[in-house]
Amino acid sequence: MKDFIKACFLVAYRDLRRFWKFKHWLAAQLAMNLADVVIFALVLNNMVNRDYIPDYVKFMSTGVLAIATFASAFSIGREVGGEMRREVHHYLLSLPAPRAALAAGRFIGGALRGLVYQLAFIVLNLLVVGVPGPVQALAIAYTSLLFSLSMSALAIAVVSSTRDFNLQSTFRALIYYTLFFFSNVFYPKELISLRFPGPLAAVVTHAPISRAAEVYRWGFGYYQSLDPMALPEVTLWAIILLAVAALLYTRNLSRQ
């Protein structure tokens, strides 16, 4: 068990260190996420219907926290995809570590990237939206951990399913855009329910990013109450995505 944890830690640590290699991607991502709050939300706040969204800046700050965590945790997919194409995974398989530890280490490495990157947006939310109480802070930490773990696992499973660069990029983009737009980050779920057919509204409401954003909105005090199903759904998404991703990644690693 000790060896398993050590191997897991080493793999995760390697992935976290390699995160800084992408400082240019990080700078551009940071600019985009910040611009969504300090430009887009600030201006749109003068145009939104107050019956739906009383304060769009606060609404978006919490939403961008979810998007930022998702994008940075998901970014590990690009690297794992590159490894699969260049067959670096053969080297990883030759390491004296169980495959489960390798997979867990990768998922944790991706999640750590999400957690590190989200810190700037946690500070932004503390300044713009409010300071969470102890229970809310715990809920935010719990959601961040599970959400970034599941997004990292999802990205890894998706890109490892093929070694073709074009297919990898297409799968990643499709999943990224679908999760990004089919969420309540930019618009409240009440509006989705009013404007779109029932099944689509349900998909948006129960999507992992929507659930994470909802916990953040409640955690920082934008919402007064939290849907009792939000945290269980965050947990359920994490369990499902981690289990499926672990199976797929370990299978894809050894596939010829």
Next chain:
Amino acid sequence: MGALSDLRTLALFAYWDLLRMRRRTMFVAMRVVWFALQVTLFALALSAMVRFRGYVSQGLDYYHFYLLGVYASILFSISTSNAYEVAEEFEEGIIEYHLSLPVKRRILTLGRAIGGGLAGFIFTLPMFGIVLALIGGATPWAVAASLAAALAFSIGVVGLVLSIVLSVKSGDATDVLFGVLDAMIVRLSTIFYPAVVLSKVAPYYYAAVSNPVSHFVDLLRTFFFFEEYRVLAVSDPAIMASYLLGFVAGLVSAAVYVVERKLEGGGWR
């Protein structure tokens, strides 16, 4: 004879850029997915959420307003993506190869700007068609004028790309600069919101009214919905058209200057 030969060389460079479109097919495919989601889910939800208050006319349809914005933003984004292509060419030594050819550098730059602009324009034609269908058609004059504006805008953006990438000569700097530029220029423009709404935040307003993207997108809007958008546009249609032409001429000239005077000496970083 000289002028004819220059024209032929220019056409060859433009054609070469068009042939390289194939390398970017996957990038464009992803942008098409992004576009499809933007004009369906995102734009519909946003238009349901937006309520213009007193200072903007009540009859304004935000969905139509935003559709042309999405088109402008995708044209800008695809034309800007040339930056990564040029950066890659620098790394592969293609830029040095081009410089060694027995052609005038002015012609080389003009050919690349026109070719890159044409490629971006052609890539976004299907999306233009979709926007046209969603806004319920338009007069042939409006379609022709907006296509001409789109082509000019795309060439101007490629001029900007060439000027910046060939000046900074660094792959990393190109990544950061264009990531930030894309994020800022689109948001600090009238793509999502009319200029009058931006006037609530003075620095953003001045940034938007001097932003060529705002002039381009508002010009498109006045082509299609002259009465509704004339009062909301950043400027008078003639001024916006002049601004757009000035943008193209200025940026392409800047690119010519960089290639003729600044490109040689110092390698790619």
